[in-house]
Amino acid sequence: MKAETDKIKIKLSDEKQIECVAGTIIKDLIDHQLTKNNLQEIIAAKLDGDLVDLSRPLFTNTSLEPVTFDSAEGKKIYRHSTSHVMAQAVKDLFPAAKIAIGPAIEDGFYYDFDLDRPFTPQDLERIEERMKEIIQQDLPFQRLELSKEQAQKIFQERREDYKLELLKDIEEDTVSLYQQGNFIDLCRGPHVLSSGKLRAIKLLNVAGAYWRGDEKNKMLQRIYGTAFATPEALTEYLKRLEEAKERDHRALGRQLDLFSVQEEIGPGLIHWHPKGAIIRMTIEEFWKKEHLKRGYQLVYTPHIASRKIYEISGHLETYQEYMYSPMDIDGVPYWVKPMNCPGHIKIYQTKLRSYRELPIRYAELGTVYRYERSGVLHGMLRVRGFTQDDSHIFCHPEQLPAEILQVLDLVDFMMSTFGFDYHAYLATRPEKSIGGEEAWAKATTALREALSKREIDYKIDPGGGVFYGPKIDIKLLDALGREWQGPTIQVDFNLPERFDINYVGPDGNRHRVVMIHRTVLGSMERFIGTLIEHYAGVFPLWLAPVQVLVLTITERHIEYGERVLQDLRNNDIRAEADFRNELIGYKIREGQLAKTPYMAVIGDREIANGTVSVRTRKKKELTTLRVEDLISKMKKEIADKII
RNA sequence: GCCGGCGUAGCUCAGGGGUAGAGCAACUGAUUCGUAAUCAGUAGGCCGGGGGUUCGACUCCCCCCGCCGGCUCCA
Numbered sequence: 001m002k003a004e005t006d007k008i009k010i011k012l013s014d015e016k017q018i019e020c021v022a023g024t025i026i027k028d029l030i031d032h033q034l035t036k037n038n039l040q041e042i043i044a045a046k047l048d049g050d051l052v053d054l055s056r057p058l059f060t061n062t063s064l065e066p067v068t069f070d071s072a073e074g075k076k077i078y079r080h081s082t083s084h085v086m087a088q089a090v091k092d093l094f095p096a097a098k099i100a101i102g103p104a105i106e107d108g109f110y111y112d113f114d115l116d117r118p119f120t121p122q123d124l125e126r127i128e129e130r131m132k133e134i135i136q137q138d139l140p141f142q143r144l145e146l147s148k149e150q151a152q153k154i155f156q157e158r159r160e161d162y163k164l165e166l167l168k169d170i171e172e173d174t175v176s177l178y179q180q181g182n183f184i185d186l187c188r189g190p191h192v193l194s195s196g197k198l199r200a201i202k203l204l205n206v207a208g209a210y211w212r213g214d215e216k217n218k219m220l221q222r223i224y225g226t227a228f229a230t231p232e233a234l235t236e237y238l239k240r241l242e243e244a245k246e247r248d249h250r251a252l253g254r255q256l257d258l259f260s261v262q263e264e265i266g267p268g269l270i271h272w273h274p275k276g277a278i279i280r281m282t283i284e285e286f287w288k289k290e291h292l293k294r295g296y297q298l299v300y301t302p303h304i305a306s307r308k309i310y311e312i313s314g315h316l317e318t319y320q321e322y323m324y325s326p327m328d329i330d331g332v333p334y335w336v337k338p339m340n341c342p343g344h345i346k347i348y349q350t351k352l353r354s355y356r357e358l359p360i361r362y363a364e365l366g367t368v369y370r371y372e373r374s375g376v377l378h379g380m381l382r383v384r385g386f387t388q389d390d391s392h393i394f395c396h397p398e399q400l401p402a403e404i405l406q407v408l409d410l411v412d413f414m415m416s417t418f419g420f421d422y423h424a425y426l427a428t429r430p431e432k433s434i435g436g437e438e439a440w441a442k443a444t445t446a447l448r449e450a451l452s453k454r455e456i457d458y459k460i461d462p463g464g465g466v467f468y469g470p471k472i473d474i475k476l477l478d479a480l481g482r483e484w485q486g487p488t489i490q491v492d493f494n495l496p497e498r499f500d501i502n503y504v505g506p507d508g509n510r511h512r513v514v515m516i517h518r519t520v521l522g523s524m525e526r527f528i529g530t531l532i533e534h535y536a537g538v539f540p541l542w543l544a545p546v547q548v549l550v551l552t553i554t555e556r557h558i559e560y561g562e563r564v565l566q567d568l569r570n571n572d573i574r575a576e577a578d579f580r581n582e583l584i585g586y587k588i589r590e591g592q593l594a595k596t597p598y599m600a601v602i603g604d605r606e607i608a609n610g611t612v613s614v615r616t617r618k619k620k621e622l623t624t625l626r627v628e629d630l631i632s633k634m635k636k637e638i639a640d641k642i643i
Numbered sequence: 644g645c646c647g648g649c650g651u652a653g654c655u656c657a658g659g660g661g662u663a664g665a666g667c668a669a670c671u672g673a674u675u676c677g678u679a680a681u682c683a684g685u686a687g688g689c690c691g692g693g694g695g696u697u698c699g700a701c702u703c704c705c706c707c708c709g710c711c712g713g714c715u716c717c718a
Binding site for chain 1: 644645646647648654655659675676677678679680681691708709710711713714715716717718
C-alpha cells in the first residue's frame, strides 16, 4: 500500500488514464471525472473486475469501470441494497423478527424473516412506507470489516440466530458487515452509497420459504419486492406483470374454451375441450409424421402393469412415492404406469436383436400418471396425468453421439416450428449414481458435443443428472418468465443392466445396449400450456381450432353461406359458421375475441360475384376473394405452418 | 406436503350478522342490418362442503375440499 501523498494511476478506459492521490475515494474521483459523460447514476465500481462500493478509497494502480443500473450487476447491487432497506424497515416495525437471507433475484429481491405472526398485506404497505422514510433519511451504507468473533458478538447481541448460523459456515477470519442507520447485516456487498439512491421500490408479495431451502427446516416468511432506477421503469415493469397475467394459459384456457380441470374429478387432471383437443390432435399428427420420417417406430403400451415389472425396473425402489397405490387383479398388485420405458423395453426384448437392427427407436404418445404434491399443481403445466411424447432409443455405444445429435436436431426442429424460446442445460453426474466413470464421461461428452454442433447455447447443471446417466434438459419459458422442464434427453446405463438388454454383435456375442430416454415436446399438457402463453392464445393458422368463420349479413345470405362452409370443410379447413340474426359487427367482435384467424363475410355483393369478403385477425383491411382463392391461400399457409 | 391469500350466477366481480346484486353470457321476442357490442323482456344462487357461536350466519370461529402466490420436488 502506498502512502497517501503518492500518486496512483487509474485506467478509466482504453484511451483514458488519470492520476490521483492514493486514498482518493472512488466517488470523489467519479464526481470529477465521469459525471459529464454519464447521465445514468453510478451505483458501484469495478476495480480490475471486482465489484466494490463507491465509498472505497483507492491505493493502488488499477482499472476502474463504473457500474450503473443498466447492467445486470448494477441491478443486482441496487436491488440487494433495497432488500437491506426492507429488512431495516421490518426490524423497525417488528423488532421480534429475525433476519435470514435477502438476495437480489431476477427482476427483484426478497428477504426471509422469522416472526411468530404472519405478515399481512397491510403489513407490506406499512413496511413499504417505512422503507420510503428510510430512503428519505438518505442513510449511508457503511462497510465494516471485522473478525469473525467481533461479528459473532454483534449478532449475538442482536439475537440474529440465522446470521450466527451463516457465520459458522464462513471459513475466512474476517467478514464484512454493512450498516445503515441502526441496521447491521452480514453481507459481502457491494451496496449503493446511501439509502437515498433508491428511487422506485415496490413490495410484491409474501410467501413461505424454508430456511436454507430445506423442508426439514423451519418455514420462514419471504417478502418479495422489486426496485428500479426510475418510477417510470417500475410502472413499466408492473404493467408487464399485468400483461403476463393476461397470457396465463389458465385464463386463456377458459376464455378460449380449450381445457378445464374439474374439482369433482380431481386436481391435476386435464379435460381437453373440443377446441383444445383439436390443437392437440393437430400437433400429435404432425409429431407422428415427423417421427416416422426420422426412422422412429410408433408403439402403444398398456396403462397398468404388474408389480413384477416395477421391481425389475427399480421404480418401486426409487420412484414409489410418485406412483399411485396398486390395485389388486387376481391377487397380483398392478400399478398405473408413471413412465413408458418398461413397456418399450419389453417390446425390444420379444426377440434376439442383432447389431444390424440398431438403433431401434420406439416412440409413443404415452399417458402416464404421477403423484405430485398438491401444492405444486399448476394449470396444464404441472399435472398428475399427462401424455409424454416419449421415445426410447436402443443403440450400441458407438451410435450414441449420432443418436443424440439426431434427437437434438428433432428438438430444434420442433422448437423452431412452434417459434419457441428455450434454455438448454447439460446436467452432469450427481453424487449418488451408478455406472463407470468412463461411460459417464463418454455420454456426457456426446451430449456436450451434440449441443456445440447444433450451436445451442447451454448452461451446465452440475450434478443435476439422473442417477442412471447424464442428460440435456430443455426448459420452456412461461408468460411470467418461469422455466418449465420440457424436452429432455437422458442417457441411461441403469435399465439396460437391470433388464439385461442385449444385442448380438458382429462377434456373435451378446453386448449391452445403451438406452436414450427422450421427449421432444415434454408432455402434451405442458407443451400446449406453454404454447398458449407463448402465442397469447393467438394460434397460428395451422393450429387454430377454428381457422375461418363464415359470417352472413342477413338471413337471405345463409344458403350461399352453407355452400361456402361446406366448400371450406371439403378442403380440410376447420370452418365454422355464424348465421345468427345478429349485426355483422357483433359477430365479428365475437370472432375477433376468439382470435379466429380468418373471417369470411357474405352479403349481396359477394353472392353476386361468387366471392367472400375476407378479414384477418391481424391486418384488419379487407380483401375480396373468390372462395377457391381463399381456400388455396389458407391451404398454403397451413401447409407452411406460418407462425 | 409446508407458509400465506382467496372461494358469491356459466364468466368477471360488488356486497359484509337481519329477504342475494351488477355487467357480460344464456333464453324469449322484436329488428334483416356491410366489418369489434341493436333494442326490450325472462330465467339463473345450498354465497365451495361440514360443524360451531347466535334469536338469526353468505358475513364471525373451527375442520375439510379446491384455487392462487411462493418453498420443497418434477414432463
